[in-house]
Amino acid sequence: MDRILVTGGAGFIGSNFVHHLVEHTDARVTVLDKLTYAATRESLDGLPEDRVDLVVGDILNTDLVNRLVGEHDAVVHYAAESHNDNSLSDPSPFVQTNIVGTYTILEAVRRAGTRLHHISTDEVYGDLELDDPERFTEETPYNPSSPYSATKAGSDLLVRAWVRSFGVRATISNCSNNYGPWQHVEKFIPRQITNVITGQRPKLYGAGLNVRDWIHADDHSSAVWTILNEGQIGETYLIGADGEKNNLDVVELILRHFGRPADDFDHVTDRAGHDLRYAIDSTRLRDELGWQPRFADFEAGLTKTIEWYVDHESWWRPHKDGVEATYAAKGQ
Numbered sequence: 001m002d003r004i005l006v007t008g009g010a011g012f013i014g015s016n017f018v019h020h021l022v023e024h025t026d027a028r029v030t031v032l033d034k035l036t037y038a039a040t041r042e043s044l045d046g047l048p049e050d051r052v053d054l055v056v057g058d059i060l061n062t063d064l065v066n067r068l069v070g071e072h073d074a075v076v077h078y079a080a081e082s083h084n085d086n087s088l089s090d091p092s093p094f095v096q097t098n099i100v101g102t103y104t105i106l107e108a109v110r111r112a113g114t115r116l117h118h119i120s121t122d123e124v125y126g127d128l129e130l131d132d133p134e135r136f137t138e139e140t141p142y143n144p145s146s147p148y149s150a151t152k153a154g155s156d157l158l159v160r161a162w163v164r165s166f167g168v169r170a171t172i173s174n175c176s177n178n179y180g181p182w183q184h185v186e187k188f189i190p191r192q193i194t195n196v197i198t199g200q201r202p203k204l205y206g207a208g209l210n211v212r213d214w215i216h217a218d219d220h221s222s223a224v225w226t227i228l229n230e231g232q233i234g235e236t237y238l239i240g241a242d243g244e245k246n247n248l249d250v251v252e253l254i255l256r257h258f259g260r261p262a263d264d265f266d267h268v269t270d271r272a273g274h275d276l277r278y279a280i281d282s283t284r285l286r287d288e289l290g291w292q293p294r295f296a297d298f299e300a301g302l303t304k305t306i307e308w309y310v311d312h313e314s315w316w317r318p319h320k321d322g323v324e325a326t327y328a329a330k331g332q
Contacts, residue, residue: 001115001228005072007032007059007105008039008079012183013119013217015043017076020221022047032068033079034058042315043182059101062108069108074115074228077105080155082121083186084148085330088272091147098151099158106162109170116170117228118159122213122238123149124174127275130211135279136174138236145273156236163234171231173224175239176280179301180217181308185316186323188212189302192251192265193309194320196258203332206270208248211277215241216295216305223282226291240280241293253299257306269331 004021008014009031021027030053033039044054057064059079069075079101081087081094102118109116125136126143142157144150162168179189192202223239231237245253252262285291295301309316 001027001073003028003030003072005030005032005068005075007075007077009033010035010039010041010043010054011078012038012043012180012187013178013220014078015039015182016180016217017078017221017224018044018047018052020218020225022051024222024225029053030055030068030072032057032059032065037319038083038184040182040315059104060096062104065104065108066111069105069114070112072114074117075105075109076117076119076224076228077102078119080119080152082148084146085186085271087146087148087151091151094147094151098148099154102155102158106158106168110162110166110168113169115228116159116168117224117231118156118170118172119224120156120172120174121149121152122174122176122240122278122280123275124153124156125278128277128279130209130277132277135281136238137281138238138284145275160234169233171227171233172236173227173239174236174280175220175223176213176215176241176243176278178217178220179214180305181312183217185319188247189250189254189305190309190316191323192254193306194316196254196260197310197313198320200324202251202254202265203268203327204247204251204265205268205274205332207267208251209246210274211244211246211279213240213278213280214243214245214250214298214301215239215293216301219293219295222294223285223291226289227285230289237285237289238280238282239285240282241296241298243298244277244279245298250302253302254306257303268327271332
């Protein structure tokens with residue numbers, strides 16, 4: 001695969017994948033991104049111009065998508081609306097981007113015969129009880145609980161239908177919560193890190209006992225590249241790094257890094273329908289395709305992430321006050 005189209009490649013997870021491709025492959029990459037508030041040109045800074053092209057456009061633009069897909073050997077589809085709180089305020093963009101946008105991509109790869117890998121989330125499975133010994137597997141039934149996760153579930157089902165009905169050469173991956181560089185400050189980990197940097201107190205939903213299975217974005221990238229090359233067409237693979245931590249533990253680790261007391265945070269109003277626990281069983285990916293995470297130690301990966309936000313204050317600072325104002329209006 002010499003030419004790869006990455007939708008949403010200027011966003012958090014997508015841009016990390018583009019950096020991974022440049023570092024570990026010889027592929028030429030085209031990024032298709034609408035450059036909404038959650039994506040920036042800066043996330044692609046420093047990448048060689050002869051390897052990476054940025055096309056500013058919408059995946060709902062059928063003519064543009066058809067042209068670009070036809071010029072590439074593979075499409076990796078990251079583009080999505082992904083912030084749960086925003087989906088509760090206004091579900092419409094999530095339906096358009098996550099469902100209609102995925103349909104547009106599917107029709108384009110069907111016409112061109114192009115290989116597709118579709119990026120999804122563990123949130124399509126709903127949540128687990130805090131004391132449940134089980135983890136999500138590829139056989140776990142879908143049970144989404146928010147407009148965001150419901151639209152991602154819908155997009156997954158579209159991909160499966162296009163594989164079966166039209167022979168589209170696609171794979172799907174459902175990944176746990178990502179952290180790392182270039183993540184918008186509205187998200188949990190960068191919000192808490194930047195709160196501490198700016199002299200504010202971290203904010204914790206409810207009691208902070210909700211558990212997420214954290215994975216560094218670079219490990220997600222390496223897993224996606226492995227699936228794109230080695231995965232079986234029509235199959236789904238779960239990506240996780242055994243990084244289960246509750247939100248309270250994460251906040252305490254961030255505070256400890258900065259030498260702040262472990263209780264130096266504020267409890268805020270919990271999110272509506274807040275899922276209790278996500279946990280990924282990535283056995284299939286590891287056993288069948290031989291993938292292993294590099295950042296198996298969550299605390300080490302978190303330390304690198306904190307250092308990145310300290311070094312890139314000029315990137316996130318312009319967005320910080322607006323994000324905090326929005327949360328404050330909701331008592332969060």
